Amino acid sequence: MITEKMYEKMAELAVRRGVNIQKGQPLVLSADVRDAAFVRVCVRKAYEAGAGSVTVNWLDEELTKMDYEYQTVETLSEIPDWVYDRTKYQHDKGAAYLRILSGKPGAMKDADPIKVNAYQQAYYRKVADLQSYTMNNIGQWSLFGLPSKEWAKVVFPDLSEEEAYEKLGDAIFAVTRVSEDNDPLQEWEEHDAQLMRHADIMNGHQFKALHFTSELGTDLTVELVKDHIWVGGGCTTPDGVYFDPNLPTEEIFCMPLKTGTNGIVYASRPLSYQGKVIEDFWIRFENGKAVDFDAKKEKDALKALIEFDEGSSYLGEVALVPYDSPISQSGILFFNTLYDENAACHLALGRPYPENLKGGTEMSDEELEAHGANASMEHEDFMFGTKEMSIDGIREDGTVVPVFRNGNFVF
Numbered sequence: 001m002i003t004e005k006m007y008e009k010m011a012e013l014a015v016r017r018g019v020n021i022q023k024g025q026p027l028v029l030s031a032d033v034r035d036a037a038f039v040r041v042c043v044r045k046a047y048e049a050g051a052g053s054v055t056v057n058w059l060d061e062e063l064t065k066m067d068y069e070y071q072t073v074e075t076l077s078e079i080p081d082w083v084y085d086r087t088k089y090q091h092d093k094g095a096a097y098l099r100i101l102s103g104k105p106g107a108m109k110d111a112d113p114i115k116v117n118a119y120q121q122a123y124y125r126k127v128a129d130l131q132s133y134t135m136n137n138i139g140q141w142s143l144f145g146l147p148s149k150e151w152a153k154v155v156f157p158d159l160s161e162e163e164a165y166e167k168l169g170d171a172i173f174a175v176t177r178v179s180e181d182n183d184p185l186q187e188w189e190e191h192d193a194q195l196m197r198h199a200d201i202m203n204g205h206q207f208k209a210l211h212f213t214s215e216l217g218t219d220l221t222v223e224l225v226k227d228h229i230w231v232g233g234g235c236t237t238p239d240g241v242y243f244d245p246n247l248p249t250e251e252i253f254c255m256p257l258k259t260g261t262n263g264i265v266y267a268s269r270p271l272s273y274q275g276k277v278i279e280d281f282w283i284r285f286e287n288g289k290a291v292d293f294d295a296k297k298e299k300d301a302l303k304a305l306i307e308f309d310e311g312s313s314y315l316g317e318v319a320l321v322p323y324d325s326p327i328s329q330s331g332i333l334f335f336n337t338l339y340d341e342n343a344a345c346h347l348a349l350g351r352p353y354p355e356n357l358k359g360g361t362e363m364s365d366e367e368l369e370a371h372g373a374n375a376s377m378e379h380e381d382f383m384f385g386t387k388e389m390s391i392d393g394i395r396e397d398g399t400v401v402p403v404f405r406n407g408n409f410v411f
């Protein structure tokens, strides 16, 4: 059962740890209208924490659906200047961005994909030069989730709406480390320190490659780019403000060398892609490229992902998540990347994160490619970590160092 006190703790965690709002700083909070009661709590907590102003950006799935139903491609593609100007103004004021996720997974799956695509392309083109503010962590930003009945029914289709909602709520609060009698801020500090400790150890080793094996049949070697950086826990803005962009986060992640993955990987959890759930699949890689694959369910969706563009058949991320992490232990498929990618060791097909390469955030696309980074419009995580997963780090000279045994870090 989620109590009022727990909601207050969640709000406090989001503003003080998530975006770590600073004295006098503007906050932009994006939330669905269904969460109005919580939003008021969150806004109050933000002011109490020192926010100079709070602007709420109200969203509504039903209205968005109507936009796609009734508007034309032309009207959807026309993004007014004030959309750009508003965001530019907020960036210039040094705003922090907080986003609450409670949407129904696949809510837009019946919308005309041509219209959705037209709007998204037009929107991203319009605000393209504003993206680096959050992409490069110039200002703080953070995402966290709240249960909704619509979301809960997708996760637990066999339960009543009431039961499903309670169960999803319990799971979200538990994995976000918010309970009736704990101090979430303290727990998050310890948790982040642990993630950064693991990242530091991995960075110290500078392994040439990682070798993964699992009881499902995974036998995969993933070469890493030279001068790679394992990243985990929170981020720091250029002004030195520490924040946690994802609540929760359980991973440390790194950049594979585009042409350096060989062997076979068996997924350990279903992958929800474009409204389809791909199940029991494997992918075989040769010199970085996915050359063969199969799935018991929705093989066509897997094919669409791998063939999305040239780079989507190569890896852009390798991430380590212990089997004993809370999301893994919950055993729940949330149908939301914020949670699902933190459930197990995962790989992503497609685009890498420049921050995983020394100097990467200052490099052009060409420079990144020259360092062995993949490039793609796609970035899709899939889980392959298991209870028995073993990982060995392989040094430049061929010596082998154990990293994971029985699904967890050895250090």
Ligand code: ZN
Residues within 6 Å of the ligand: 251, 253, 317, 319, 341, 346, 381
């Ligand atoms: Zn990841």
Ligand code: ZN
Residues within 6 Å of the ligand: 317, 341, 348, 379, 380, 381
């Ligand atoms: Zn990812």
